[in-house]
Amino acid sequence: MGIAVGKSIKEAEKFCKENDLKFTPVRRKVLEILLQKNKALGAYEILDLLREAGFKNQPPVAYRALDFLVKNGFAHKIEQLNSFVGCMHPGKDHSPAFMICRNCDFVSEEEAINPNFSVSKIASKAGFKVEKAVIEARGLCHSCASMA
Amino acid sequence: MGIAVGKSIKEAEKFCKENDLKFTPVRRKVLEILLQKNKALGAYEILDLLREAGFKNQPPVAYRALDFLVKNGFAHKIEQLNSFVGCMHPGKDHSPAFMICRNCDFVSEEEAINPNFSVSKIASKAGFKVEKAVIEARGLCHSCASMA
DNA sequence: GCGCAAATGTTATGTTATATCATGGAGGAC
DNA sequence: GTCCTCCATGATATAACATAACATTTGCGC
Incomplete structure (x- = not known):
């Protein structure tokens, strides 16, 4: 396990303790899987990895753990x-924007907050109150672009 | 049929003629459905409506027509x-941002282009070359917000 | 008419996600 | 400590979304 993964897990553990959330074995394991793989994984891929690790592997097992992790920002x-990725900036209040490489499937998480723009700004013109924004770009990551 | 729907259909027809695209009956009908309903529809809802209109209703019928419409910007x-929505600004080169009301499911399409912002700007810091950007906000539309 | 390419017809299946009810286990009230 | 409640998990089934693969038809240039 990469050291960064261990650190993130510890932070998640701490956050859960402070907020009365249960960081159960299956939730921890799913987060470890996401952080270790460091790429987007489908629920059923996660399910396979859970089975390999000795967990039960019916779909709700993965979806419940993922719901928990997503809801709490992990x-x-x-x-x-x-599919799903581990959060690179857990704990902090953030507006992620994802860059998805169509060649290598790597997903990087950037911060979308920008004083010049915001989805909210577009929205307010339309009288719309944003609660959650999804920003996802598809294209080529630096390393795949330079190979082409 | 709303007059705006007829107008959009005519524009699509014209665009197809000019670009050697076949605006076949099923493609036309799916676009009509999307424009008339003026909200996001799942492929299987569209399929039901196609059946009511006398078309075949196996899944590929809807998915193929939707692929065509999405690919060509309709x-x-x-x-x-x-799910899928008819395009509000067909023909024009555009970068849409969608505002999805969690209460009434209405989806409005705004223009995300802004020379100062852009997903590309976030991306370029990350060395990422954007080919397509998805921007979708969830929240409350003006009319649902004012009722609350 | 013939041959090609694209669209449609048809069957089957793959993939993603949730509903539902049963069971278990930790922690508080008493 | 025991009972109770809440939430997590176990387990089964099925819903919802999407595509693979191959046959058939259609429109069009020659």
């Missing part, structure tokens, strides 16, 4: 891929 | 809902 869903 | 997929 992971994000990538809507375009119907 | 419709968009709303990733968060796994």
Whole structure:
């Protein structure tokens, strides 16, 4: 396990303790899987990895853990891929924007907050009150672009 | 049929003629459905409406027509809902941002282009080359917000 | 008419996600 | 400590979304 993964897990543990959330074994394991793989994984891929690790592997096992992680900011869903990534900036209040490489599937999480723009700004013109914004770009990551 | 719907259909027809695209009956009908309903529809809802209109209703019928419409800019997929909307600004080169009301399911399409912001700007810091950006906000539309 | 390419018809299946009810386990009230 | 409640998990089933693969038809240039 990378050291960064261990650190993130510890932070999640601490956050849960402070907020009366139960960081159960299956939730911890799913977060470890997401952080270790460091790419977008579908629920059923996660399920396979859970089985390998000795957990039960019916779909609700993965979806429940993922719901928990997403709801509490430890992971994000990538809507375009119907898959999930571990959060790179847990704990902090943030507006993520995801960059999804079409060649290598790597997903990087950037901060979308920008004083010049915001989805809210577009929205307010339309009289719309934003509660959650999804920003996902598809394209080529630096390393794949330079190979092409 | 609303007059605006007829107008959009005519524009689509013209665009297809000019670009050697076949605006076949099923493609036309799906676009009509999307424009008339003026909200996000799942492929299987569209399929039901196609059947009512006398078309075949196996899944590929809807998905193929939707692929055509999305590819050519006559419709968009709303990733968060796994559903589709007719395009409000067809023909023009555009970067849509969608506002999805969680109360009434109405989806409005705004223009996200802004020279100062852009997903590309966030991306370029990350060395990422954007080919397509998905921006979808969830929240409350003006009319639902004022009722609350 | 013939041949090609694209669209449609048709069957089957793959993939993603949730509903529902049963069971278990930790922690508080008493 | 025991009972109770709440939430998590176990387990089964099915719903919802999407595509693969191959056959058939249609429109069009020659």
